[in-house]
Amino acid sequence: MTDADDEIVRSGRDAEATKRALVRAARRRFATEGYRATTVRQIAADVGVNVALINRYFVSKDGLFEACMLRTSDELATRSTVPATTPAEVIERLIAHALNAPNGDDPLQLLLLLRSSGDENADRIRRRTLEHFTRKLAGASGWSPDDPTTEPVLLKAQLAIATMLGVVMLRTSAAVEPVASATAEELAGPLREVLRVLLDDRRP
Amino acid sequence: MTDADDEIVRSGRDAEATKRALVRAARRRFATEGYRATTVRQIAADVGVNVALINRYFVSKDGLFEACMLRTSDELATRSTVPATTPAEVIERLIAHALNAPNGDDPLQLLLLLRSSGDENADRIRRRTLEHFTRKLAGASGWSPDDPTTEPVLLKAQLAIATMLGVVMLRTSAAVEPVASATAEELAGPLREVLRVLLDDRRP
DNA sequence: TCGTCAAGTCAGCATCCGCTTACATACCGA
DNA sequence: TCGGTATGTAAGCGGATGCTGACTTGACGA
Numbered sequence: 463m464t465d466a467d468d469e470i471v472r473s474g475r476d477a478e479a480t481k482r483a484l485v486r487a488a489r490r491r492f493a494t495e496g497y498r499a500t501t502v503r504q505i506a507a508d509v510g511v512n513v514a515l516i517n518r519y520f521v522s523k524d525g526l527f528e529a530c531m532l533r534t535s536d537e538l539a540t541r542s543t544v545p546a547t548t549p550a551e552v553i554e555r556l557i558a559h560a561l562n563a564p565n566g567d568d569p570l571q572l573l574l575l576l577r578s579s580g581d582e583n584a585d586r587i588r589r590r591t592l593e594h595f596t597r598k599l600a601g602a603s604g605w606s607p608d609d610p611t612t613e614p615v616l617l618k619a620q621l622a623i624a625t626m627l628g629v630v631m632l633r634t635s636a637a638v639e640p641v642a643s644a645t646a647e648e649l650a651g652p653l654r655e656v657l658r659v660l661l662d663d664r665r666p
Numbered sequence: 667m668t669d670a671d672d673e674i675v676r677s678g679r680d681a682e683a684t685k686r687a688l689v690r691a692a693r694r695r696f697a698t699e700g701y702r703a704t705t706v707r708q709i710a711a712d713v714g715v716n717v718a719l720i721n722r723y724f725v726s727k728d729g730l731f732e733a734c735m736l737r738t739s740d741e742l743a744t745r746s747t748v749p750a751t752t753p754a755e756v757i758e759r760l761i762a763h764a765l766n767a768p769n770g771d772d773p774l775q776l777l778l779l780l781r782s783s784g785d786e787n788a789d790r791i792r793r794r795t796l797e798h799f800t801r802k803l804a805g806a807s808g809w810s811p812d813d814p815t816t817e818p819v820l821l822k823a824q825l826a827i828a829t830m831l832g833v834v835m836l837r838t839s840a841a842v843e844p845v846a847s848a849t850a851e852e853l854a855g856p857l858r859e860v861l862r863v864l865l866d867d868r869r870p
Numbered sequence: 871t872c873g874t875c876a877a878g879t880c881a882g883c884a885t886c887c888g889c890t891t892a893c894a895t896a897c898c899g900a
Numbered sequence: 901t902c903g904g905t906a907t908g909t910a911a912g913c914g915g916a917t918g919c920t921g922a923c924t925t926g927a928c929g930a
Contacts, residue, residue, distance in 0.1 A: 475876075475877045475878075475925090475926065475927075476877090477876080477877065477878095480877085480878090495782075495784075496700050496702060496703070496782075497703070498700060498702040498703040499700075499701075499702040499784060501916085501917065501918085502917080502918065502919085503916090503917075503918090511877095511878070511879090512878060512879050512880080513879095513918085513919085514878080514879070514880085514919080514920080514921095515877080515878065515879090516918095516919095517918080517919060517920075518877090518878085522918080522919080523917095523918065523919090575840070576835055576839070576840060578699075578839060578840070580699075580703060588840070589840065589841065589842055589843075592836070592840065592842045593842055593843055596842075613844065614852070614855075614856070616844055617844055617845060617848055617852060617853070617856065618856050620836065620842065620844065620845045621829075621833065621845070621853070621856050621857065621860065623832075623836070624829065624832030624833045624835070624836050624845065625825075625828065625829040625832055625860070626832070627832040627835065627836070628827075628828030628829055628830070628831040628832030628833075628835070629825065629828045629832075631780055631828070631831065631832070631835075632796070632824065632827070632828050632831070635780070635782060636779070636780060636782065636792070636793065636796065637793065638793055638796045638797060638800075638824070639793075639797055640820055640821055640824065641821060641824045641825070641828065644821055648818070648821060649821070649825070651818075652818070652821065652822050652825050652863075652864060653825065655863045655864075656825070656829070656860050656863055656864065659856075659859045659860055659863055660856060660859075660860065679895090679896065679897075679906075679907045679908070680907090681906075681907065681908095684907085684908090705886085705887065705888085706887080706888065706889090707886090707887080707888090715907095715908070715909090716908060716909050716910080717888085717889085717909095718889080718890080718891095718908080718909070718910090719907085719908065719909090720888095720889095721888080721889055721890075722907090722908090726888080726889080727887095727888065727889090
């Protein structure tokens with residue numbers, strides 16, 4: 463929670479560390495409370511700096527949201543799908559990503575993808591990120607981008623994403639029982655079954 | 667879209683019709699844009715009446731949200747699960763409810779369940795509605811509320827709800843392709859498979 | 871030691887939001 | 901016909917929000 467960046471920001475004058483801390487605090491707020499409900503004063507207070515720095519570094523609240531989206535887009539693309547080669551591996555990685563500890567940032571990144579900002583530019587990035595993520599996931603299930611006849615695979619991959627988004631939403635934002643307080647082990651079993659149906663054609 | 671209630675409101679003085687029109691407009695706004703992003707001035711403008719009527723009829727913005735939740739709670743409980751007796755029937759009803767025409771109110775009702783209001787009372791109603799809906803769904807899958815050993819059934823029912831919520835979210839609020847413009851027929855197949863895994867123990 | 875510039879703060883402006891109060895208008899029974 | 905009540909409107913208040921411009925503080929090289 464209070465890690466290196468926070469210390470650096472508190473102790474002194476490191477613009478890059480301050481920017482990183484602002485992005486992380488913003489992502490937490492945006493993901494859990496939504497764009498409009500989050501105020502720039504809250505974010506600045508979370509980091510412990512003055513509000514005006516947000517406008518200095520990110521021009522506007524929209525700019526900060528866009529920075530969050532861009533970073534989430536990068537991390538999702540690189541960390542979640544690229545190293546995986548088989549459908550089974552993708553499934554395990556997806557489950558791990560979504561069921562991380564509530565304090566971890568991974569589920570929040572997924573959740574952020576659902577939050578519209580009202581800003582046209584940021585929303586386009588969000589949509590593109592989700593569609594890119596869909597193709598990555600479908601690709602790992604043996605789908606080739608050049609083959610239009612296998613479009614159902616794309617659709618099923620997106621249904622898998624929808625499932626994970628729904629689970630993350632119910633667990634973090636809505637806090638609905640029993641799924642909110644279920645352990646990762648309890649959820650991994652059924653989720654694995656569902657994802658196998660959607661992502662693994664060669665399932666048993 | 668412009669149906670009886672709107673006409674009545676525009677043409678005259680019918681308090682009940684005005685209340686219904688306000689609730690319907692509010693539900694549309696709350697579901698698609700979230701609680702904070704929706705303003706009472708917008709809702710009043712949608713119906714074509716003065717803003718003060720919202721406070722007169724529903725006391726506050728929170729009160730209007732609560733009215734939306736209560737009506738959604740009722741309709742979900744009665745229309746979606748009660749008439750169904752077998753898991754297969756429940757599954758078909760759930761799919762039909764979520765994949766209705768985008769102008770229909772049914773998907774919006776589901777979506778509304780995800781939107782936290784920031785108000786403690788309205789959020790409690792929302793959480794209770796979701797948990798009640800979970801038990802209804804689990805009950806239709808052969809789960810008995812008195813049997814604590816079958817708790818995984820409850821969890822799996824909630825995962826089914828999470829899946830449907832995710833799909834509705836991506837289709838309406840996020841508008842992500844290809845799931846946003848997919849037809850109900852294209853989606854029903856994979857969704858039926860997923861829901862069978864989660865809700866039907868006696869699946870083939 | 872001092873000048874320079876980046877990093878951060880402070881106070882305030884314009885706007886919007888939810889809500890309230892006072893007022894106007896249409897219905898309806900006596 | 902007329903007065904009372906229900907329905908709807910107009911205007912504005914207090915507060916919060918995003919953002920801005922002027923100011924202060926600290927680091928660092930000559």
